[in-house]
Amino acid sequence: MKRDRKLICAALVVVLALFCLVSPVDAWNSHGACTKLIIADQEWLKTYDKITVSPWTYADVDTAEVGPNFVVQYIEGKPGTVTSAAAILTNYADEPDWKMDQDLKLSPFQALTGGSQGWRHQFYGLGWLRFGVAPSRAQYFFDLAGTAREKGDLYWAFRYLARAMHYVQDTTEPYHGVPAPVGIIFKGIGDFSALMGSATNHHYNLEEYQGAMVARSSPVFVAALRNGVPLDISIATSPGWLCRHATYLGRPVVRELWPLETAFFGDSINGKDSWLFDESTLHVADPGTTQAAYDQEISTPLGRMSSYTKTLFLLARQEYGL
Numbered sequence: 273m274k275r276d277r278k279l280i281c282a283a284l285v286v287v288l289a290l291f292c293l294v295s296p297v298d299a300w301n302s303h304g305a306c307t308k309l310i311i312a313d314q315e316w317l318k319t320y321d322k323i324t325v326s327p328w329t330y331a332d333v334d335t336a337e338v339g340p341n342f343v344v345q346y347i348e349g350k351p352g353t354v355t356s357a358a359a360i361l362t363n364y365a366d367e368p369d370w371k372m373d374q375d376l377k378l379s380p381f382q383a384l385t386g387g388s389q390g391w392r393h394q395f396y397g398l399g400w401l402r403f404g405v406a407p408s409r410a411q412y413f414f415d416l417a418g419t420a421r422e423k424g425d426l427y428w429a430f431r432y433l434a435r436a437m438h439y440v441q442d443t444t445e446p447y448h449g450v451p452a453p454v455g456i457i458f459k460g461i462g463d464f465s466a467l468m469g470s471a472t473n474h475h476y477n478l479e480e481y482q483g484a485m486v487a488r489s490s491p492v493f494v495a496a497l498r499n500g501v502p503l504d505i506s507i508a509t510s511p512g513w514l515c516r517h518a519t520y521l522g523r524p525v526v527r528e529l530w531p532l533e534t535a536f537f538g539d540s541i542n543g544k545d546s547w548l549f550d551e552s553t554l555h556v557a558d559p560g561t562t563q564a565a566y567d568q569e570i571s572t573p574l575g576r577m578s579s580y581t582k583t584l585f586l587l588a589r590q591e592y593g594l
């Protein structure tokens with residue numbers, strides 16, 4: 273029995289390794305657009321409507337390696353410009369995807385998650401195996417936000433909080449917890465390139481579809497993002513907890529999403545070749561359709577993106593008195 277489990281485990285690692293060589297590492301389409309909806313009910317942010325952009329002065333404490341092509345950008349204008357907490361959170365929600373985590377050698381196992389960015393932005397789980405460090409990245413930036421806050425540097429407190437938020441949000445995208453339903457992985461071993469192609473297609477189409485529907489103000493998606501309720505922070509005690517818990521809840525969702533994606537997008541999504549749905553004909557779902565059922569399924573993890581983001585804010589407010 274023990275030997276069987278070891279064999280299954282080894283098989284999964286090999287499958288996952290090959291699989292992830294082509295696996296994308298983006299998450300929900302546009303963290304910024306989603307964050308804008310999520311923070312709409314965060315009245316406390318209005319207190320911070322005038323924050324002066326300050327230069328980055330954290331080389332002594334912010335020591336984690338960044339990608340060789342990463343450049344610190346100042347979206348609102350150079351240091352001295354006045355901005356707001358809401359703008360900082362929205363503008364920098366996507367910053368960890370701006371080459372910050374690319375082209376690094378972080379772990380001998382990073383190929384399992386598609387490279388260094390995948391390693392930092394995902395938290396794959398198969399059986400008892402875990403690959404990726406998204407939970408500790410969220411914690412890392414959350415702690416730096418606290419350091420900036422202590423120095424009275426509100427600009428970097430919110431910018432670091434935006435980065436922590438990115439990793440928490442990433443882990444609520446179900447395909448960031450596992451690349452495909454385990455049953456599909458086993459079934460597909462015989463035709464490996466088809467398996468890789470279909471997993472990539474499912475991942476990309478979900479994200480493109482979600483982004484397109486948010487852009488079209490789909491009521492289901494907008495409601496999911498707006499109405500997330502934060503968790504009790506006596507249970508959800510840290511950003512790392514939020515990330516681990518989000519992937520734990522997200523993995524079973526992949527099993528539900530996969531067949532709905534096949535039904536809604538059609539068989540092309542399961543093909544070997546990379547395929548993307550035609551966005552030009554996309555419209556908000558009619559009730560009772562497969563699309564409506566798909567929207568409903570997505571709305572659960574999308575609601576979690578909202579809920580866990582708001583929980584992160586509660587933790588930040590409690591820990592560094594924002």
Ligand SMILES: [Zn+2]
Nearest residue numbers: 299369393442
């Ligand atoms: Zn990411």
